[in-house]
Amino acid sequence: MSAADPGARRAEIADGLRRARERLDAAARAAGRDPAEIALLPVTKFFPVSDVEILYGLGCRAFGESREQEAAAKVAEFRSRTTDPAVAWHMIGRLQRNKARAVARWAHTVHSVDSVRLAHALDAGAQAAQESGDRETPVRVLLQVSLDDDPQRGGVSAADLPALADEVAAAGGLELRGLMAVPPLGWDPDAAFERLAGLHSGLRSDHPEATELSAGMSGDLEAAVRWGSTCVRVGTAVLGSRPLA
Ligand SMILES: *Cc1c(COP(=O)(O)O)cnc(C)c1O
Numbered sequence: 001m002s003a004a005d006p007g008a009r010r011a012e013i014a015d016g017l018r019r020a021r022e023r024l025d026a027a028a029r030a031a032g033r034d035p036a037e038i039a040l041l042p043v044t045k046f047f048p049v050s051d052v053e054i055l056y057g058l059g060c061r062a063f064g065e066s067r068e069q070e071a072a073a074k075v076a077e078f079r080s081r082t083t084d085p086a087v088a089w090h091m092i093g094r095l096q097r098n099k100a101r102a103v104a105r106w107a108h109t110v111h112s113v114d115s116v117r118l119a120h121a122l123d124a125g126a127q128a129a130q131e132s133g134d135r136e137t138p139v140r141v142l143l144q145v146s147l148d149d150d151p152q153r154g155g156v157s158a159a160d161l162p163a164l165a166d167e168v169a170a171a172g173g174l175e176l177r178g179l180m181a182v183p184p185l186g187w188d189p190d191a192a193f194e195r196l197a198g199l200h201s202g203l204r205s206d207h208p209e210a211t212e213l214s215a216g217m218s219g220d221l222e223a224a225v226r227w228g229s230t231c232v233r234v235g236t237a238v239l240g241s242r243p244l245a
Contacts (some may be wrong), residue, residue: 002238006050007049009050009051009054010054010057012240013051013055013058013239014053014054014058015054015237016237016238016239016240017040017042017058017060017238019237020218020234020237020238021038021040023221023222023237024038024040024225024232026220027221027225027226028225030222030226031034031120031225032227033225033241035226037230038225038229038230038232039062039230039231039232040231040232040234041053041062041063041090041092041214041232041233041234042060042062042063042064042230042234042235042238042239043064043065043092043217043234043235043238043239044063044064044074044201044235044239045064045065045066045067045070045071045093045235045242045243046065046070046243047239047242047243049074049077049078051182051239052074052078052080053078053082053109055238056078056082056084056087058149061086061088062083062087062088062089062090062108063089063090064091064092064235065089065090065091065092065093065110065196066093067093067100068091068093068094068095068096068102068103071089071091071103071106071107072105072106073139075089075106079188081093088108088109089106089107090107090108090109090110090111090128091103091107091109091110091111091112092111092180092214093112093222093235094112094154095112095118095122097109097111097115097118097121098121099124100118100121100124100125101121101124101125101128102125103122103125103133104125104126104128104129104134104135104139104173105121105125105129105135105222107139108139108140108165109139109140109141109142109177110122110139110140110141110142110185111142111144111233112142112144112154112180113141113142113143113144113164113168114143114145114146114154114155114156114164115156115164116163116164116167118150119141119167119168119171119174120167120171120172121162122139122141122173123172123173123174125139125173125175126138126139126174127172127173127185130173135177138172138173138174138175139173139174139175140175140177141168141174141175141176141177142159142177142178142179142180142212142214143156143164143165143168143176143178143179143180143203144156144163144179144180144181144182145157145158145179145180145181145196145199145208146158146181147181147183147184147187147192147195147196148184148187150184153182154182155181155182158199161199161202161203162202162206163189165183165203165205165206165207165210169207169209170207171212173211176207176209176210176213176214177209177210178200178203178204178211178214178230179199179200179210179212179213179214180197180213180214180215180219181193181196181214181215188221188222189223189224190223190226190227193197193215193216193222193223193224193226193227193228193229194227195221195239196213196215196227197213197227197228200213200228205235207231208216211230212228212230213228213229213231214229214230214231214233215227215229215231215232216229216232216233216234217227217232217233217234217235217236218234218235218236218237218238221234221237
């Protein structure tokens with residue numbers, strides 16, 4: 001990063017964004033899909049709000065964050081300078097139940113709901129935020145599913161997914177929108193995303209509104225697009241290596 005030279009940083013990010021979009025468009029065309037139906041979500045975790053502002057200047061209106069405290073501070077700083085209701089902040093990282101209330105104040109979409117307890121806490125937070133005027137709409141929710149049923153790494157098991165989907169669909173403060181997953185370490189991305197696509201189609205037969213599929217990162221977005229991703233979460237390929245925390 002070259003914080004000393006904002007012009008150079010802008011050029012670097014513009015280049016990263018352009019290359020990531022080119023990869024995404026090529027992957028969509030190779031899969032016989034319309035590139036317009038796949039969103040590119042820049043992941044700004046660990047990067048300063050100045051980088052978010054550069055992305056905004058380049059036309060981005062949605063940003064992914066993975067840690068509540070960092071995100072809340074960044075959102076507040078961004079909003080102190082830019083009041084654009086079109087800007088949407090996405091929580092993509094693992095979410096603890098005791099942070100759900102805080103996340104409900106700033107998150108447009110949460111990609112990482114993986115338990116009924118967390119869903120209930122987020123629902124309560126969303127309703128409180130609507131009552132206090134901190135938000136106007138329900139929190140859009142993607143359910144994070146585990147592809148290898150390893151409880152350590154986050155994600156609801158495939159067996160528990162239908163019950164969780166029903167809970168979220170019934171919650172007044174939440175809006176069920178789809179599914180998210182991260183391939184388990186060491187898995188072939190195509191095998192992982194094929195399994196995810198199967199789970200998504202099962203979810204959609206019960207909940208037709210759950211059309212979104214958040215899948216693919218810098219290293220595996222092509223495979224994710226082959227298997228139906230509607231949102232790739234791209235950090236490194238757009239912004240470069242993350243600074244150490
Ligand atoms: C950090 C992160 C990303 C972005 O990863 P890159 O490899 O930098 O593109 C995507 N999804 C989640 C859940 C993340 O935490």
